Amino acid sequence: MKRLYAILVFTALLTVACNQRKEGANVDAEGNATAKNENFLPEASGEPGEIVVVMNKNKYDAELGEAIKEVFREPVPGLSRSEPMFTIRVIEPFEFNRIFKIARNLVYVVSYEGQSAADKWLQATFSESSKETIFNNPDRFMQTSDNQFAKNQKVLQLFGKDDKTLAKNIRENAQLIQNYFNIAEKERLADKLQMSVASRNIVNKVIDQLGVSIKIPASYELAMLEDDFMWARYLPAVGPSKNLFVYTKDYTSQDEFKQENIIALRNEIAKKYIYGDPENPESYMITETNYMKPVFRNINFRDKYTVEMRGAWKTNNFSVGGTFVSYTFVDEAKGKLYYIEGFVIHPNESHRELIREMESLLTTFRTT
Incomplete structure (x- = not known):
């Protein structure tokens, strides 16, 4: 009975993954994107500086998660009291509902190490050719895109053949990753701050x-x-x-x-x-x-x-x-x-x- 339940959950997650690729401009490791009409997208939501991270929560408590925390929760320099650079909200793929899909900042953390339902869901967001690229080019670890599910949305995919390789790339490129969202937040603020x-x-x-x-x-x-x-x-x-x-x-x-x-x-x-x-x-x-x-x-x-x-x-x-x-x-x-x-x-x-x-x-x- 437990085995049947696990199969049903896994099948449901793969179905959601397929729907995700149909809904939005999901960019893979080769840079391919699905075109969509952004006029029909809702506005991105969420608090300034907030990032939704979609990953296996068990890995968030291990080496891969530590790398994510070090980058996104690094203290902002120069403040009189310690504050993290970003507020992160970590969710499992099965929690990835419409509310989270329209987050202003969205990060997928995909490692090909792991066989859990969450790992399989994340791995299914890439094609076989993309998987081959990831395994043959360990230095390639990230891909960005805009407006996958909402207007003014920034999306970052972090990927690797295994947890250790991905964690290493994340740490070594911390400033690059931080700047991607820092610049996005500043641009949003510039648009929001109107003159009279x-x-x-x-x-x-x-x-x-x-x-x-x-x-x-x-x-x-x-x-x-x-x-x-x-x-x-x-x-x-x-x-x-x-x-x-x-x-x-x-x-x-x-x-x-x-x-x-x-x-x-x-x-x-x-x-x-x-x-x-x-x-x-x-x-x-x-x-x-x-x-x-x-x-x-x-x-x-x-x-x-x-x-x-x-x-x-x-x-x-x-x-x-x-x-x-x-x-x-x-x-x-x-x-x-x-x-x-x-x-x-x-x-x-x-x-x-x-x-x-x-x-x-x-x-x-x-x-x-």
Whole structure:
């Protein structure tokens, strides 16, 4: 009786797998996809930063699952308290119903090691020729696609001939995998953050004064505008405060990119322009370096060498604090160094998505 039940369950799962390939643009290891009319797809759902992972749950508690956790649950650098880069929800194939199918971020983890019903379901999402490719090319381990079951959906297939090989590839390519979803989340935020007539007027003032442009969402106000500085902020009655500022100066030397000099520049800007308490002129923002060091990374921003800095900040009188992300780079044609930053205030609450939102806005920066 148990054997008959197992066969029936396995048959049902294979039927679902076949239906899955009919429903959506399931991309295999050879890059083949089924065309579909995206106009009839529902909108993707789920919370920002949430990823649905379809895999054998038993393997999630073993080596393969540990690799998945290390990549997707890696702490976001520069936050004052530990927060995972993504929120992951792991489901078995038989749990893969319509609610999960329209998740904004979807990951299939497919290993050809294992004979369980879940393993067979996942393996059935690939053709025999794709299976041959996977076994003959162990370095090939991932495939991406868009809008398999929903609009604005990102899909990642991770595959390998066995658990150990796949786990190794996942760990060695962690940043590639993370960036795929990080970029997707920032793009969604950029589309969501709309401008208003008032915020466009602020942008125009900044262009006239500083010769730069940056997206300023509706409900932001212009806190300060000088010949070398702009500060726009969102100050709701309840909830997180969000802030953007831009500073420019004449570029002097490569030494300005040293980490200690970037911190010193930030503190100089903050002391001069960013007040902690409008009613207390002696209150200003400083970079936290005693209990938490800023985290630095060299990146390419607008085809320019850029130093990214993430960390915590506080006021000199310890009245308030938060987290920030910044980019420092040079426009050689103008001979100008730019320091642009987004910082937030939201005590005792999550900052992950707030900082991701700040990153999304910073990437809209342009010199005019």
